[in-house]
Amino acid sequence: MKFRLIAPLLLISCVNAGEVKITENLDALIIKENGQEIKIERIQDTKNRLTSSFTKTSRECPPYCVQPMKIGKVETIGELDLLKYIEEMQKEESDMLLIDARTRDWSSEGTIPSAINLPFTMLNKDSKYLEKILKLLGASRRNGEWDFQSVPSMIIFSNGIWDAQATKAIKSLVSLGCPESKILYYRGGMQSWSILGLTTK
Amino acid sequence: MLIKKMVLFVLVGTSLLSSGSTFFKGLTDIVDGAEKEKAEKHKVLNYAFKQRMRTQLIARDVLLIKMNFNTAYYQKEALKNADAFNENFYKLINSKEEIENAKKQYPNFGKKIEDLNATWSKFYKSVKNISKDSNDTKSMHFIVENNIKILENIAYIFTSFIKSYQSHDKLEASMAHIKSMLYTQVGKPRLYFNQIVKEKLAIKEKIHLNESQKDIETIITKMDRLMKALKSGDKDLELSGTEDRVILEKLLISQKIWEEGKELLLKKKLTKIEWATLIEKNDLFIKAQTKVVTLVRSSNDN
Numbered sequence: 001m002k003f004r005l006i007a008p009l010l011l012i013s014c015v016n017a018g019e020v021k022i023t024e025n026l027d028a029l030i031i032k033e034n035g036q037e038i039k040i041e042r043i044q045d046t047k048n049r050l051t052s053s054f055t056k057t058s059r060e061c062p063p064y065c066v067q068p069m070k071i072g073k074v075e076t077i078g079e080l081d082l083l084k085y086i087e088e089m090q091k092e093e094s095d096m097l098l099i100d101a102r103t104r105d106w107s108s109e110g111t112i113p114s115a116i117n118l119p120f121t122m123l124n125k126d127s128k129y130l131e132k133i134l135k136l137l138g139a140s141r142r143n144g145e146w147d148f149q150s151v152p153s154m155i156i157f158s159n160g161i162w163d164a165q166a167t168k169a170i171k172s173l174v175s176l177g178c179p180e181s182k183i184l185y186y187r188g189g190m191q192s193w194s195i196l197g198l199t200t201k
Numbered sequence: 202m203l204i205k206k207m208v209l210f211v212l213v214g215t216s217l218l219s220s221g222s223t224f225f226k227g228l229t230d231i232v233d234g235a236e237k238e239k240a241e242k243h244k245v246l247n248y249a250f251k252q253r254m255r256t257q258l259i260a261r262d263v264l265l266i267k268m269n270f271n272t273a274y275y276q277k278e279a280l281k282n283a284d285a286f287n288e289n290f291y292k293l294i295n296s297k298e299e300i301e302n303a304k305k306q307y308p309n310f311g312k313k314i315e316d317l318n319a320t321w322s323k324f325y326k327s328v329k330n331i332s333k334d335s336n337d338t339k340s341m342h343f344i345v346e347n348n349i350k351i352l353e354n355i356a357y358i359f360t361s362f363i364k365s366y367q368s369h370d371k372l373e374a375s376m377a378h379i380k381s382m383l384y385t386q387v388g389k390p391r392l393y394f395n396q397i398v399k400e401k402l403a404i405k406e407k408i409h410l411n412e413s414q415k416d417i418e419t420i421i422t423k424m425d426r427l428m429k430a431l432k433s434g435d436k437d438l439e440l441s442g443t444e445d446r447v448i449l450e451k452l453l454i455s456q457k458i459w460e461e462g463k464e465l466l467l468k469k470k471l472t473k474i475e476w477a478t479l480i481e482k483n484d485l486f487i488k489a490q491t492k493v494v495t496l497v498r499s500s501n502d503n
Contacts, residue, residue, distance in 0.1 A: 051446065053501045060441065063375035103376070104236050106501055116225060117232055121373050129231055136227050168372055 043197030160191030264402035
């Protein structure tokens with residue numbers, strides 16, 4: 001499946017936003033989650049600096065090693081693409097999922113609005129939850145093989161360029177038979193998202 | 202100049218994949234269920250983890266009772282810690298599935314549990330005796346002579362549990378190893394401080410004179426190195442240090458208490474007031490370092 005280009009702006013409004021825009025023409029993206037409005041914007045304080053664990057430059061490798069730019073034929077995307085997809089996901093006919101592939105101890109510290117936590121460990125071929133998850137995603141078994149035709153397209157991320165959790169989740173899905181065209185890799189992950197001061201939930 | 206601001210509003214539908222959908226809930230329920238199951242397994246680890254510090258604390262308190270230091274209070278404290286140890290120990294050995302799993306991987310595991318059970322029964326009885334009679338020298342000696350044995354058996358059980366839980370997934374196992382090393386090391390200074398004070402008391406009460414003095418020097422060196430490593434890292438201790446300001450602030454508090462306590466520990470003889478100060482520093486240190494442990498456990502700065 002190919003990803004569609006994003007729909008034009010649905011509503012443009014003049015508001016008193018801050019000076020730290022997302023792009024020259026975009027201040028914020030407002031979405032709804034669990035019935036609540038979430039405004040995805042950058043932190044407006046130009047003096048703000050990160051104090052979280054994402055300021056750390058060096059972690060033990062392995063396990064925390066620099067990840068490849070591309071995983072097989074899976075397309076790698078950046079923040080602006082991701083924002084467009086988040087916008088797309090809000091539509092009724094959307095066939096897209098944003099997956100935070102990190103284990104719960106990481107994701108509970110904050111994630112990208114509209115993401116769902118699906119730890120990479122649960123997509124391992126020997127995970128006892130695998131069948132349940134794949135069926136819920138819409139996959140079906142045919143002659144012992146998984147058919148991913150009805151599975152939504154998935155954007156997968158983890159902590160960022162030093163973290164293999166997303167890579168592992170993508171590789172697991174592909175090895176189970178998921179077409180690479182159904183997956184997008186947001187390589188920058190939580191660290192890139194956070195360093196831009198973008199809203200987390 | 203008036204700058205026109207643009208905000209993109211997304212008209213909201215109820216996509217099947219939106220957070221309010223059945224699908225979203227179903228997936229979240231599965232992940233929550235898996236997390237709950239994992240947490241249940243880790244309870245056993247917590248039972249073992251909590252026990253390590255208690256044995257040293259009980260032995261220290263028993264020696265304080267012997268030197269008539271706040272006798273009634275420490276009789277209650279020793280019994281309180283022994284009751285807690287007993288409760289956790291039986292929870293631990295009643296975790297049948299986990300015990301069987303560890304036995305399969307570690308042939309000595311069953312024997313260690315049996316040994317611990319036998320020693321602990323006598324140890325617990327001795328604490329009960331002292332809580333009623335502060336002059337029960339026989340029970341006091343049993344506790345002072347066997348606390349290290351119990352500590353070592355608990356440490357073995359703890360390590361075996363951690364290893365038996367190790368994931369078959371290389372990435373997950375490696376990530377978990379880094380965390381478990383950190384949690385173990387960050388909790389250790391409390392154990393060391395208790396142990397040094399206990400040895401110091403053993404010298405005062407003329408029990409194991411030479412061994413205790415040697416132990417004190419060794420543990421002070423280990424403690425100094427560990428406190429430094431928690432801040433700045435130490436390759437051999439598998440610690441990378443921290444830059445987290447909140448953790449560093451709390452570590453500084455612990456460090457200050459430790460330095461003040463160390464001054465007293467290095468003195469050959471202590472007055473009654475100095476003993477009281479040392480015990481106060483020991484208890485303050487445990488509280489301060491427990492705050493560090495809590496912060497480290499909730500952080501991913503590792």
